[in-house]
Amino acid sequence: xxxxxxxxxxxxxxxxxxxxxxxxxxxxxxxxxxxxxxxxxxxxxxxxxxxxxxxxxxxxxxxxxxxxxxxxxxxxxxxxxxxxxxxxxxxxxxxxxxxxxxxxxxxxxxxxxxxxxxxxxxxxxxxxxxxxxxxxxxxxxxxxxxxxxxxxxxxxxxxxxxxxxxxxxxxxxxxxxxxx
Numbered sequence: 001x002x003x004x005x006x007x008x009x010x011x012x013x014x015x016x017x018x019x020x021x022x023x024x025x026x027x028x029x030x031x032x033x034x035x036x037x038x039x040x041x042x043x044x045x046x047x048x049x050x051x052x053x054x055x056x057x058x059x060x061x062x063x064x065x066x067x068x069x070x071x072x073x074x075x076x077x078x079x080x081x082x083x084x085x086x087x088x089x090x091x092x093x094x095x096x097x098x099x100x101x102x103x104x105x106x107x108x109x110x111x112x113x114x115x116x117x118x119x120x121x122x123x124x125x126x127x128x129x130x131x132x133x134x135x136x137x138x139x140x141x142x143x144x145x146x147x148x149x150x151x152x153x154x155x156x157x158x159x160x161x162x163x164x165x166x167x168x169x170x171x172x173x174x175x176x177x178x179x180x
Contacts, residue, residue, distance in 0.1 A: 003062070005111035008104060010062040010075060015050060017063050020071055022046040024092045032157060033133050034092075060120075064093070064108045072099055075112045077125070085123030085171075087116060106139050113143060114178075117171040126168040130155055137165065144177045145169045 003010040013021070024030050025041045041049075053059065061076040073093035080087040089112060093105055116122045128151065129136045137147075145167040153161035 003111050003115050005114070006107050007067045008107050008111065009065040010108060010111055010115075011065060013050070013053075013061055013063055013074070015047075017071060017074075018043070018046045018050055020094055021074065023096065024073065024094050027095050029095045030092055033130065033136070060087075062112070064091075064104065066099075066104060069099055072104055073108070075108050077112065077116060077120075077122075080120075080122070085121065087120075087122055087125055089113075089116075089125050089127050100135070105135075106142055109139060110143060113169065113174060117174055123171050124168055126166065128164040128166045130157070131163040131165055137167075140167045140169075143169065144173055146173070 022041050022043065025046075053061065058080040059076065059078045060080065061074060063071050064073045064075060065071050073091065075089065075091045077087040077089055089109065091105055091109055091112075093100055113125060116125055125145075126148075127140065127145070129140075131150075140147075146169070148166045148168050151164040151166060154164045155162045
């Protein structure tokens with residue numbers, strides 16, 4: 001499957017992408033900005049993970065390719081609930097690519113949201129972020145997400161607990177905002 005949007009392409013993860021994904025998982029700068037806490041991942045663990053995701057029908061994980069810079073990160077929908085039409089979204093851009101702030105994250109998430117609503121028939125996409133991740137919050141606001149609340153002191157980073165801000169976007173709001 002390929003999803004095209006402007007100068008980016010979202011495509012299925014290939015085995016050749018595993019080293020970039022492992023680099024992002026092990027990147028302390030990225031880990032600081034995400035809600036989860038991780039342990040370093042080996043090449044062996046990464047390969048086992050890749051094998052384990054092949055038959056999951058409640059997840060959609062896609063690599064972000066750009067026309068000018070190659071593969072720069074990934075986007076995902078997880079916990080897809082087809083009955084209720086919901087899914088959680090995630091994204092990561094590789095620090096090593098030095099492409100943050102260029103709009104690629106916004107474009108990739110916009111393409112993923114459109115696909116989720118118009119092709120997968122989802123009704124609500126939701127996401128949480130660490131309270132100090134202002135970049136992700138600005139992207140969500142640009143895409144029309146609404147802040148729903150705060151999960152208090154849910155993430156422990158560098159000796160301190162931080163809140164998670166919870167956001168969602170309904171298909172009806174997205175359609176209304178994107179009528180042409």
